[in-house]
Amino acid sequence: MSGELDELEKRVRELRDRHCSYLYKVAISDIEDFSAWYYEDVRTPEDLNEWAYERGMCSYELVKRQMIHANLIICNYHHILNFDILSNLLGWIDRGLDDVIIIFDEAHNIESAARSHSSMLLPEYSLQHAYEEITANEAMGRNDSYRIRDMEVFFKTMHLHLKDTYESRLEFGERERLSGTWKDVSICDPKHRNDYFLHRLLEQVVEAGITDLGDLLEEAVELGQFLDEFYKEQYKNGHAGRRKRSQLLRSAEFTRFYLEHAADPLYYPMLNLKMQDGEMEGRIELVSCIPRNITAPLFSSLYCSILMSATLQPFPVMGASLAIDSQVEKIAFGLTFPEDNRLTIAVNIPPLFARNRDDPIIVEQVTHALNDIIHCSRGNILVFFQSYHEALMYKDRITTDIPVYLDEVGTSSQKIREEFFRIGESGHKAVIFSYLWGTLTEGVDYKEGRGRTVVIVGVGYPALNDRMRAIESAYEHEFAGHGWDYAIQVPAIRKIRQAMGRVIRSPTDYGVRILLDGRFTTTSPRQWKKYSVFNAFPQEEREEIIDVEPDKVKFSLMNFFNDIQGPAD
Secondary structure, eight states: OHHHHHHHHHHHHHHHHHSOHHHHHHHHSOTHHHHHHHTTSOOOHHHHHHHHHHTTOOHHHHHHHHGGGOSOOOOOHHHHHSHHHHHHHHHHHTOOGGGOEEEETTGGGHHHHHHHHHSEEEEHHHHHHHHHHHHHTHHHHHHTTOOHHHHHHHHHHHHHHHHHHHHHHOOTTHHHHOOSSOEEEEOBOTTTOOBHHHHHHHHHHHHTTOOOHHHHHHHHHHHHHHHHHHHHHHHHTTSSSSOOOOHHHHHHHHHHHHHHTTTOTTEEEEEEEEEETTEEEEEEEEEESSOHHHHHHHHHHSSEEEEOOTTOOSHHHHHHHHTOOSOOOOOOOOOOSOGGGEEEEEEOOOOOOTTTTTOHHHHHHHHHHHHHHHHHOSSOEEEEESSHHHHHHHHTTOOOSSOEEEOOTTSOOHHHHHHHHHHHHTTOOOEEEEETTSSSSSSOOOOGGGOSEEEEESOOOOOOSHHHHHHHHHHHHHSTTOHHIIIIIHHHHHHHHHHHTTSOOSTTOOEEEEEESGGGSTTHHHHTGGGOOGGGSOHHHHTTEEEEOGGGHHHHHHHHHHHHHOSOO
16 A cells, blocks of 8 residues: 555656646636736736736736637737647637638738748758667567568668768868858759759668668658657656657658659758757758648638738739639739838949949949948938848948948847937937848838938849759749749849838838949830849839939939928038
8 A cells, every 4th residue: 555655646746747837827726817907908928927927827828818809819920820830829719710810911921931831841860760769669560560670771871861961062161160050951953853862862772672662651650650649648647757759750751741742843852951069960851932832721711811011012923922812802002101201213333243243343333322322311321232241341341420330140130220220319320231131121110210211232132042043943833934033033122122111101201212223223124124123113113213323322312301301501
């Protein structure tokens, strides 16, 4: 009897160690007082955490239990585009997709967000744990007649092949330069889709004497599902301190999908590599070039959806990219603020192509134009470059006595943004140098004195690496003749238009938008032909663009600000 009591006490201690006291407090409490407080006002996350912490409760769980009473829920894209999270969310509110209206703000970002959720990843550690998991459960697998040896050999072979591939692709000294950020390593031609990694892996499978690989992976998935359920039960019954996941299941499902879609142009295989705790760590990624497997079932199941953005146009591209097949009502209108309160100019300097953007003559022209703009603008100036490298270069070239800030890669921009705002709101002037694909081009409100002039230097196309070339190739395959437009040009112009929209935020606000590259000018379709981007802008925005020669920019700014504010002192 004593032994049974000791065992029971041990079991109670283990359960107590595993339970969450904050969650338990919510479960046993009457939360009507929280409900009354919660709906008295609009509560911030800080308010919620403070209320819950003072009472030893879980703020997340408290809010979750209130969601069933909500008429409006504000969340981020991840809650909607990740089907596991979305299923939980729908369960909390006791609704189905056909009961829901979803309003997507900044909807031009849906495609890239969906791509990140649709792409598949297989970390190196999953492959290693997969064959270790097979070895540890060898007896269980043999009882069900699984080809245990072949599974072990296959996943060990795949793991070693992954390591050999990324180590062989590193150039001299590149290992020492690796950081904690994932670096792409190409294993497949982005246009013709010759997958060198998979081709060599299949050769090694044959050399190892493994036959019927597809059937073997089906067996591995089945065994992995059994083990995953076994781990779940072990955790539920208190025999395990944490919920273990089967890495065999993850590895087998990924590899099965990889083989099935090896010839599918909508998926592109890559390796990713980074340095973690002094060791190289790799993973295999299947990039979802056109993420319609996420967006198509979502939009076809909703009661309705509203996509809002100042840069959704062209609508046909948006509809095709997201595979929206239902009836669509398209509403578009230009700026309703007074036209006299804004000036949009395109400066006719030579195009800043990659091959000539370091040309000394062009660099001097851009520097001179920037100096004139900074000197003649009355209020804060935002300058967006094609890359961080250019932002850094021109920051060191300009001559001014006002504060100059640099939006640095990998560094939070909040501090410099707040300082920049403070200077502008106090009636003084500063300049911030950033880049189009950074964090300051959208979602930041430079209202009134926070921003008076915005400058776009060059046509900021995304880096044309193998990843982007594969996305372009996928769009070309699906929409012949439009690969470049759908994958590269339209997203770049949207990003430029978002940056232009940082100034002039209300009917009383005013400011200048400057496009510093000859490809933006009204004459560029004749002068630069296919390289021109003028016609990529909506009609109402094209009508406002005024061509200006580089040496006349300062007079354009002086005249505009004189008309708005009166002559400068």
